[in-house]
Amino acid sequence: MPDPLSKRRLKLWIRLLGVTRTAEAHLRDHLRVNHDTTLPRFDVMAALWRRREGVTMSELSRMLLVSNGNATAVVDRLEKDGLARRTPLPTDRRTVHVALTDEGLRAFEAQAEDHEAAVNRLFAALGEAEVEALTAILKSLRPGNTEKGAE
Template sequence: MQEVDGREEDPAMGGAAELDMESRLTDEHHQSLRLWLRMLSCTTRIENEIRSRLRTTFDITLPRFDLMAQLQRHPDGLRMGELSKRMMVTGGNITGITDQLEREQLVVRVQDVNDRRASAVKLTPAGRAAFDEMAAVHERWIEEMLADVAAEDKATMIALLSTMKRSLRVDDGV
């Protein structure tokens, strides 16, 4: 692939522009829109590849992996509402994912000691071991996918995106 006028083109395919979010842009579009769609295209490509690899290698979906990642960071467990907030999905989605993981004995629901009406979700020892293995492989995949980006460029992008993230903060604490 090579970049021509901000769009990627594949010389092996006769120079045809790759179809993704950016393919609808013209030179008249604002730079901010071009940046947004470039970031979205990169994110989507990485996410799609990770989804595929998780499914093929571990027979798990990305949402299930993400829920387990949240629980890995909180060994005492999290309430369903907190998981919903952290993952930015509905409570119904969290319930469905939790039900699946519970059937596989990777998570367990435990009664909240502070509120008997509520429960928290925790990784089981088997869930913790499974997640540790998946997380290590996941990290290698990300390293592999970004291997062609120089370390200095990664550091620059992290700094620039940190600045952008700070400028995008809204009142709800995002």
């Protein structure tokens, strides 16, 4: 017997995807217009900001779930703009460590503050109870989470 909620769950997925795509497009435009940057560049800077001591290029690729080539291309531009620096490890010159420069830290912090405000505006129609309820629902949908309502 088919699941009676199957079609409704499919419609829910399409609605979630639509909200996600719309929000992402808005944030991409916001970063481009207000900070002359891209979402991938913002994501790389966010990862480097979280790991202030820096990471290897391979670690960065894994953190962002992107290829080494994609991460390298973004880091190339950040380094050219003085926002990141690469340093070969003294013990293995083939391994390159990347970190934000002081200028990169300041630039990212300004972008992040504005990004948070933009996200806040996007979801301003949601009150505290709705944010809490939606967060709990989405947490219960994590892959591998088979217990209804589990976190």
